[in-house]
Amino acid sequence: MSVSTIIEIFQDILDVKxxxxxxxxxxxxxxxxxxxxxxxxxxxxEEEFRIKFKLEDIQTLETVQDxxxxxxxxxx
Numbered sequence: 001m002s003v004s005t006i007i008e009i010f011q012d013i014l015d016v017k018x019x020x021x022x023x024x025x026x027x028x029x030x031x032x033x034x035x036x037x038x039x040x041x042x043x044x045x046e047e048e049f050r051i052k053f054k055l056e057d058i059q060t061l062e063t064v065q066d067x068x069x070x071x072x073x074x075x076x
Contacts, residue, residue: 010025016032023064057074
């Protein structure tokens, strides 16, 4: 699992410049990060890492770090 891959997924889906997204980035930091973008990010992460999130897993995600932690937890 690569943190840089997750950050690239965020940058691609949110259509922002490289370097815009960091582990501390929250949805409130980027205008393009809305509910539709969140769903697209979740789907992309599930496909990239061949995992499936449960609804309760994704309800509290706020930062990129939260997504990284969730992917790591599912990859164990």
